[in-house]
Amino acid sequence: MIDYSFIVDFLFMWIRVATPILLASLGAILCEKSGVVNLGLDGIMLISALFGVLGSAYGGNLIWGVIAGVGSALIISGIFAYFHLVLKANAVLCGTAVNTIASGLTVFALQLATGEKGSSSSLKSYTFPTVNIPFIKDIPILGDILSGHNLITYIAFLMVIVIWIFMYKTPLGLRMRAVGENPNAASSVGQNVIKIRFLAILLCGVLVGFGGMYLSMGYLSMFTRDMVAGRGFIALAACAMGQATPVGVLISSMVFAFFDGLSNILQLLQIPSEFVQMLPYVATIFGLTVYSIQKIRLQKKKSKEIQQNVIE
């Protein structure tokens, strides 16, 4: 018999682990759908994780932390957008540059602020509050799993709906999708492709920034060096696997988070965590391969049918 509370603990942790991946991959949707390859998510997360901590420590409250965290995410996204869209630099290079800058800059800034290179434990920084949901918290089991999470976790799940409405129900969302799929069509009806993409990158930065702040102001209560640990890239994979739709991204983020959480537990069972961490990627490759094969078959069948009809 598996221990009962063990399962509840695992499910609670699953949601916790999913939060930063979900936020970043929702941000990735905006870039992907408007036709921007933004590989810099990892770096943006890291920078806002640090500046959130510094802002709250020096500002003396959480609000300053949010301002500094979101502000730094906007600035670095803006730089990425300017180089990529205005100066026409290659997006992959720009994204890589953001990541490289982030890992150096954060350690440097951390040392300036605290004198240490490892973590911000000496600073008194603030975290986002945890929230107990009325009624639900009193339901046995379910309450233990769903209630008592960090505020940002709830925001992240709420954002799935918000991004869905934004992309599919608002004029700006419609224009972003148009710009991403056929920029010529969008500009032929007077849309400024660069402006819309710039906006998408900035909005993406805000979401990703919250994902980063969650790590240092929720998941942990301090900043540690390179604490993002590739979550930005996992988010990109989740975005691709979820076909850049909010619901798809929710599901694939949960899949990645599941294996991430599982690896924590299986370490206890002396199965190498590296092996378990490999599983989501193997699953992704397998899933995408099957999906692509089916899609190609369907297309071939369709075009054959058309041609057959014509010949007859």
Place this chain on the structure above:
Amino acid sequence: MEAKREVLRMENIVKVYSNGVMANKGINFSINAGEIHALSGENGAGKSTLMKIIFGEEQPTSGDIYINGQKTVITSPQLAIKLGIGMVHQHFMLVSSMTVAENVILGVEPTKGILINMKHAIKQVEEIAEKYNMNINPKMKVEDLTVGQKQKVEILKALFRGAKILILDEPTAVLTPQETTELFEELKRLRDSGYTIIFISHKLNEVKELCNRITIIRHGKSMGVYDVKTVTEQDISNLMVGRDVILNIEKSAPKIGKTTIRVSDLTIIGENGKHCINRLSFSLREGEILGIAGVEGNGQLELVEALTGLRKYNAGSIEICGKEISQCNVKDIRKLAVSHIPEDRMTTGAAPSLSITENMLSDKISSNSFSKHGIINKRAIKQYGIDMVKQYQILCKNPDVSIDSLSGGNIQKAVLARELSNNPKIIIADQPTRGVDVGATEFIHKRLINMRDNKKSVLLISSDLNEVLGLSDSIIVMHEGRIAAYFPDAAKITELQLGGYMLGIEKQSEEEIKEVRHGQ
């Protein structure tokens, strides 16, 4: 009938592109409210440039535009849309994963609060579609529509934005006959409700059926405005074609040998289900230049792609030197000593950022003289580059500069050098001198004749009548994927005769066309 009111007038429009090409040489163009006005001319006559100027995509070098009598400078497509001008591009500007309604409202979305009022949008689109008898469901995704329906979406887009003048750029080129009939019904209905339509086409039967007046453009100049009822199709054809200078290309009588390419009942169906090539048969023989004339888009591109292995065909057969090629890839076909000078030298013909030598070598790099055991022989390659540049008179600093630093004519000479230097039996030359200066054109023509005199077969595809008539020994005219005419002796025909067949006014009898198979 009410008094004709002029809605648009263009005076003395001159357009010189930055590369020095003069597309419009002082065109006057005027249209009245409530008419369908045809604009006809050969490929490259300057129609598209003129329309781009109306739609604000290009600025005229000189000349004035008047809209409703008022002098206007149209600086951008946005302004053109505001002025009530709508363009239906030949290549649709649609987002395929979105619905019809979403495409139509893109950029001018009706809103309710911060959200799009989709219900209202769908209703509006439905209303417009119903009014002009366009049968289309606004909730369908564009990717699931037929080509004809996509075109309706483009028209709806223009109408939704309040266009009063609609420009349709060769709208029937992609349509099936049924769809064309439907389109004409809709356009007539639009005209009767006061819209003005500019209809660009070189299909004269369509012009006759649909339009009120016609403006004919030739070599960047207007050849006049005519009432469609008072001119015959032959008159229009004569005004459209016609050569400025007659090229005199010296060549001896052809010495015809055995058959090298035999095409029988070739049929190719495009992605949209339209017959690009319909039961086409001909044969090409040693020592002749067979010209294929025709307005672009009548199946020439698909034929070349099928012959060179770039496209599979649906029915019929192609035999090259006795071998059926339906299972062959490009490399197999090249091994049969087929050379291909592609239509577009910058995308298919050459790799722009590679050097001249590398481009000329790309089909021969694995041969023994240039590489051994997977290691290339630099010295031999360098010498080859120097020799070829000399032999083909390619003007360049040295053979190692990137090919895109050359002029169009010299790039084409480099392509020619590659294709003619591997001792081909068959040369497929697709628009070999398009956009090439006079000197290079002459050089290319001489080389092609030289190949033919050495018992090679040359298939020349060209929409330049001068070239087809001057260079070919015999000529096929293609129209709508079929052979409209075959002339065994190119010297005996004139461009005016050719024009009639190219534009579909005339068609030879089956017996005459059969000649092209040379009894096989």
